[in-house]
Amino acid sequence: MLSLLCAARKARCLAALSRVSHCDSHPLDSFARITPFQLPLRLPSLITSSNMTHPASTTAPSGGNPLQEVTDGAQQLAINQEQQKPQDAAQKQPKAQQAKKEKKQKAGGAAGEGSRPLEMTPVPDFFEHRMRIFDKLKAEQDAERASKSREEITITLPDGSSRTGTAWETSPFDVAREISKSLSERVVISKVDDALWDLPRPLEKSCKLEFFDFETPEGKRVFWHSSAHVLGEAAERHFGCHLCIGPPTEDGFFYEMAMGKSEGHNVTPDDYIPLETLINSVIKEKQSFDRLVVPKADLLEMFKYNKYKQHIISSKIPDGTSTTVYRCGPMIDLCVGPHIVNTGRIKAMSVMKASASYFLGNQANDSLQRLYGISFPDKKQMTEYKQFLLEAAKRDHRRIGKDQELFLFNEFSPGCCFWLPHGTRIYNTLTEFIRSEYRQRGFDEVISPNMFNSKLWETSGHSANYKDGMFSLAVEKETFGLKPMNCPGHCLMFGARERTYKELPLRYAEFGVIHRNEASGALSGLTRVRRFVQDDAHIFCMASQIEDEVTAAFDFLDSVYGKFGFDFKLELSTRPEKFLGDIETWDLAEQRLESALNKFMPGRWEMNPGDGAFYGPKIDITISDAMKRQFQCATIQLDFQLPQRFGLQFRKPTGGRAAGEDASASAAVPAGIGAGEFAGAQLPATGTSVTTTQASTGPSATPASADFERPVMIHRAVLGSLERFIAILTEHFAGKWPFWVSPRQVMIVPIAIPGVYEYAQSLKDLLWSKGFYVEVDQGPDTLNKKIRNAEIAQWNFIFVVGATEMETNSVNVRNRDQVGEKVRNDETVKVDVVLEQLSKLREERRIENKLI
Numbered sequence: 005m006l007s008l009l010c011a012a013r014k015a016r017c018l019a020a021l022s023r024v025s026h027c028d029s030h031p032l033d034s035f036a037r038i039t040p041f042q043l044p045l046r047l048p049s050l051i052t053s054s055n056m057t058h059p060a061s062t063t064a065p066s067g068g069n070p071l072q073e074v075t076d077g078a079q080q081l082a083i084n085q086e087q088q089k090p091q092d093a094a095q096k097q098p099k100a101q102q103a104k105k106e107k108k109q110k111a112g113g114a115a116g117e118g119s120r121p122l123e124m125t126p127v128p129d130f131f132e133h134r135m136r137i138f139d140k141l142k143a144e145q146d147a148e149r150a151s152k153s154r155e156e157i158t159i160t161l162p163d164g165s166s167r168t169g170t171a172w173e174t175s176p177f178d179v180a181r182e183i184s185k186s187l188s189e190r191v192v193i194s195k196v197d198d199a200l201w202d203l204p205r206p207l208e209k210s211c212k213l214e215f216f217d218f219e220t221p222e223g224k225r226v227f228w229h230s231s232a233h234v235l236g237e238a239a240e241r242h243f244g245c246h247l248c249i250g251p252p253t254e255d256g257f258f259y260e261m262a263m264g265k266s267e268g269h270n271v272t273p274d275d276y277i278p279l280e281t282l283i284n285s286v287i288k289e290k291q292s293f294d295r296l297v298v299p300k301a302d303l304l305e306m307f308k309y310n311k312y313k314q315h316i317i318s319s320k321i322p323d324g325t326s327t328t329v330y331r332c333g334p335m336i337d338l339c340v341g342p343h344i345v346n347t348g349r350i351k352a353m354s355v356m357k358a359s360a361s362y363f364l365g366n367q368a369n370d371s372l373q374r375l376y377g378i379s380f381p382d383k384k385q386m387t388e389y390k391q392f393l394l395e396a397a398k399r400d401h402r403r404i405g406k407d408q409e410l411f412l413f414n415e416f417s418p419g420c421c422f423w424l425p426h427g428t429r430i431y432n433t434l435t436e437f438i439r440s441e442y443r444q445r446g447f448d449e450v451i452s453p454n455m456f457n458s459k460l461w462e463t464s465g466h467s468a469n470y471k472d473g474m475f476s477l478a479v480e481k482e483t484f485g486l487k488p489m490n491c492p493g494h495c496l497m498f499g500a501r502e503r504t505y506k507e508l509p510l511r512y513a514e515f516g517v518i519h520r521n522e523a524s525g526a527l528s529g530l531t532r533v534r535r536f537v538q539d540d541a542h543i544f545c546m547a548s549q550i551e552d553e554v555t556a557a558f559d560f561l562d563s564v565y566g567k568f569g570f571d572f573k574l575e576l577s578t579r580p581e582k583f584l585g586d587i588e589t590w591d592l593a594e595q596r597l598e599s600a601l602n603k604f605m606p607g608r609w610e611m612n613p614g615d616g617a618f619y620g621p622k623i624d625i626t627i628s629d630a631m632k633r634q635f636q637c638a639t640i641q642l643d644f645q646l647p648q649r650f651g652l653q654f655r656k657p658t659g660g661r662a663a664g665e666d667a668s669a670s671a672a673v674p675a676g677i678g679a680g681e682f683a684g685a686q687l688p689a690t691g692t693s694v695t696t697t698q699a700s701t702g703p704s705a706t707p708a709s710a711d712f713e714r715p716v717m718i719h720r721a722v723l724g725s726l727e728r729f730i731a732i733l734t735e736h737f738a739g740k741w742p743f744w745v746s747p748r749q750v751m752i753v754p755i756a757i758p759g760v761y762e763y764a765q766s767l768k769d770l771l772w773s774k775g776f777y778v779e780v781d782q783g784p785d786t787l788n789k790k791i792r793n794a795e796i797a798q799w800n801f802i803f804v805v806g807a808t809e810m811e812t813n814s815v816n817v818r819n820r821d822q823v824g825e826k827v828r829n830d831e832t833v834k835v836d837v838v839l840e841q842l843s844k845l846r847e848e849r850r851i852e853n854k855l856i
C-alpha cells in the first residue's frame with residue numbers, strides 16, 4: 005500500500021519536475037535523494053509531507069523533510085551538527101574536508117584548492133565544441149522560423165479577454181509588456197494552453213495564455229530551475245566539471261557534477277566565494293536562455309565529452325527523435341525547459357552547501373559532487389530567508405536534544421534513537437496523554453508482534469511493493485520481516501474470530517514499534533529514522549459509521565493539537581484515476597467525509613480532487629508551527645482494500661437493518677469488491693476499477709457470504725511518528741517545554757544556611773511523590789550561578805529556599821519565562837498552595853508557564 009502511494013506521489017513529483025528539469029529523463033532513483041522542503045517564509049502553500057506520518061499515507065519513506073532540511077541548510081550559517089557515517093553518500097562537509105586534506109597529504113601536497121583560478125584557463129575544449137554545433141543548428145532553426153507564415157492569432161487570457169498577435173512573432177513576454185510594465189517585470193513563466201512556455205518564445209497559433217510569478221509553485225520551480233543553470237555555468241567555468249542533473253527542489257535547487265579535470269576534488273566552502281563571484285557576473289550579464297530543438301544524433305555528438313549526459317540521451321530519448329537544449333552564456337545544457345527570460349531576473353543567489361552523491365542515486369555508479377543553491381527575485385527575500393535559517397538552526401532539535409540530553413544516536417544502530425531519561429519523560433508524557441484520550445474516545449489499546457512471516461506481507465501486499473523498505477530476517481528457513489506498519493497485524497486480530505455488526509466500530513490503537521529500511525545517507529536526527537513509534541489506530545466500521553468516526557477523529561485532533569498551540573487545516577483527497585472498488589462505494593464514502601468536514605471544519609478544509617489513495621479517499625491534516633512551517637502529522641484514510649485482502653467480514657443484522665441503523669449501511673463495501681494488485685504499474689487503465697484475483701494467501705480470503713459484509717477500515721494517527729512529533733515540538737517551543745510536557749519542571753535552589761538543605765530535600769521528595777520532575781541543586785556554585793544554570797537548562801520554575809521559606813514552609817518562585825524582565829514577580833508562596841498550582845498547570849496542560 006505504502007509503496008504504491010509512494011510511487012504515485014513520486015510519479016507526480018517527477019511529472020511536475022520533469023517539465024522544468026534538465027531533460028525529462030530523471031530516473032526515479034535520482035530523486036530518491038532529493039529532499040524537497042518548503043520555503044516557509046514565502047511558501048505557505050507548498051506543503052511538504054513527511055516520511056513519518058501514518059504508514060498508509062501518501063508519503064514516501066524517503067520523502068521530504070522540512071525540519072531536517074531547514075536545519076541542514078542552516079548548518080553552514082551556524083552550528084556544526086551530528087555526524088554521518090563515513091560511508092554515507094551524503095557526507096557532511098567537515099568529513100569531506102577532512103578526506104580532502106588526507107588526500108592532499110598523500111599526494112605530497114599537490115596544488116591546493118586555494119590556488120585554483122576563478123576560471124579554467126584555457127577553458128575546456130567542450131565549450132567550443134558544443135557551441136559550434138549549437139550555432140549551426142540555431143541558424144537552421146532561425147531560418148525555418150523566419151519562413152513560417154505570419155498569420156493573425158487570438159490570445160485568450162485567464163480573465164476571458166483576448167488579444168490579437170502574429171504567429172511565430174508575438175511572444176508571451178510581448179503580451180505581458182502590453183498588459184503592464186509591472187507584470188512584465190514580475191512574471192517568471194507563462195503557460196500556453198496546457199504547457200509552460202518560455203516567455204520570449206513566439207506563439208505558434210491561437211491559444212490560451214497564463215502568467216505565473218515567483219509566488220506561485222510553477223513560478224518558483226522555473227525560477228529555481230533556471231538558477232540551477234547559472235550554478236552549473238559557474239561550476240563548469242570554475243572546475244571544468246561535467247554536469248549531470250540540476251533540478252529544482254522545494255527549497256531551491258542543486259546541480260550534480262563529476263569533477264572532470266578537477267577529479268578527486270570535493271567541493272568545499274572555500275569554493276563558494278569564487279562560484280558566487282562567477283554567478284554574480286552571469287547575473288549581471290543578463291544572459292538569455294536560448295532554446296534549440298536538437299535531434300538525438302546531434303545531441304550525442306554535442307555532449308560526447310560527458311558520459312552522464314550520454315547515458316541520459318541514450319537511455320531516455322528514443323532514436324530518431326529530438327529534444328531541446330538551452331544555452332545561456334557559454335553553457336549549453338540538455339533540458340526541456342522552460343526558463344526565466346534572462347539571468348538578470350535573479351537578484352540574489354547563494355551557494356548553500358555541497359555533498360557527495362552517486363550518479364542516478366545508485367551506489368554502484370560514479371561518485372559525484374552536488375552543489376545546493378537558493379535564489380530570489382528580490383534581495384530582501386534572501387535576507388529574510390537567511391534570518392529564517394539562523395532561527396531554525398537555533399531551534400534545531402538535534403542541537404537542543406544534545407544540550408538538554410534528551411536523546412542520542414550511535415552508529416551501532418543508525419537511525420534508531422536512544423531516548424535518554426529526560427527525553428523519555430517527554431515521550432512518556434505524550435503517550436500517556438494520547439492514552440488518556442483513548443480511554444475517553446472508545447479506543448482499545450492492543451500490542452501486536454514486531455516480526456511476521458513474509459507470507460503475511462504477501463497478503464498485505466508489502467512483499468510485492470515495499471520489500472526494499474523492510475528489514476527481513478531468516479528464521480528457521482523462513483523469511484520474516486520487521487513490521488513497517490501495524491495495519492496487517494490489526495487485520496489478523498479482527499479476523500481471529502467471527503465478528504458481528506454489534507461490535508463495530510472496533511477501534512484498535514497501538515504504540516507499535518515500526519522499522520523501515522531508510523538509506524543510511526538519508527538518516528537525520530529524529531525526523532528521518534529507521535525505528536519509530538506511532539500513535540497508530542485502525543477503526544473497523546460499517547460504511548454508515550464513517551461519518552461519525554471521522555467527525556470523532558476531528559474532535560480528537562482538535563483537542564490534541566490545541567494543547568500544543570498548533571493550528572491545522574485539512575485536505576480531502578478523492579478518487580484517483582486508478583482506483584479499487586466501485587464508484588458508488590467511493591461516492592458514498594466521499595460524501596460522508598465531505599459532510600463530516602463541513603460539519604466540523606467549515607471553511608478550514610480544501611478539496612484535492614483525484615489525489616486519494618487507490619484503495620480509498622483520505623484526509624490529510626497539516627499543522628503550522630511557531631515558525632509557520634507546515635508539517636503533515638495526522639492522517640485519516642479510508643481503506644476498502646485491506647479488509648478485502650484479509651477477507652475480513654462481520655455478521656450483518658438479521659432480518660434487515662438493526663434498529664437505528666442507517667439505510668445506507670447495506671451499501672457497505674460489497675463483498676464482491678475486487679482485490680487489486682498493489683503495484684501501480686499493474687493497475688488498469690484510467691477510469692476502470694480494479695478487479696483482479698482475490699488474494700489467495702490470506703488467513704480467510706474467502707468472499708463474504710450473504711450474511712456477512714466487509715468492514716471499512718480507517719487508518720488514523722494524530723501525532724504520527726512520536727519521534728518526528730517530538731522533533732517538531734522541540735523546534736516549535738525552541739526547547740522551552742510547556743510545564744506539562746517538560747522533563748525539567750522544578751529546580752530547588754537552597755541558600756547555604758544550616759538546615760535549609762534538608763528542607764530543600766524534603767520539598768523535593770514531596771514534589772517527586774506527586775509525580776513532578778524536580779531536583780535540588782546541591783553543587784558548590786553561588787546562588788546566582790545556580791539560578792542562572794537552571795534558567796539555561798529550561799527548568800520551568802526555580803524555587804529558591806532560605807531561612808524564611810523554611811520557617812514559613814514556603815518557596816520563593818522564579819519563573820523561567822520571566823528571565824531578563826525588569827519587573828519580576830518572584831513571590832513567596834506556601835508549599836501547599838504552590839503544589840496545587842503546579843498540579844493544575846499540569847492537569848490542564850496549559851502552554852503558558854504561569855502559576856495561577
Ligand SMILES: [Zn+2]
Nearest residue numbers: 025026339341
Ligand atoms: Zn533547464
Ligand SMILES: [Zn+2]
Nearest residue numbers: 060490491719
Ligand atoms: Zn494503518
